[in-house]
Amino acid sequence: MAKLTMRLLDGPLADGAKVVTSMDSRIRPVLAGGGRTTLRCGSCAFPVARRIDPESVRGLVLRCPRCHRDNALPD
Incomplete structure (x- = not known):
């Protein structure tokens, strides 16, 4: 993987940024799927998304549930 x-x-x-964040009080990945890639937070390296296709989140902002920093796919 x-x-x-x-x-x-x-x-x-x-304005209009699409932010994906966890509404759960537990600290766990925001997204999970059936792909082959884990996306790690650029600040704390927490796995923000697991088993996904990175292109499926292109254009989204993923907010880390551990450190609350906003992340995007690298350019």
């Missing part, structure tokens, strides 16, 4: 470190987003998000 491949591991990919995401790019941190600093500063305010653009």
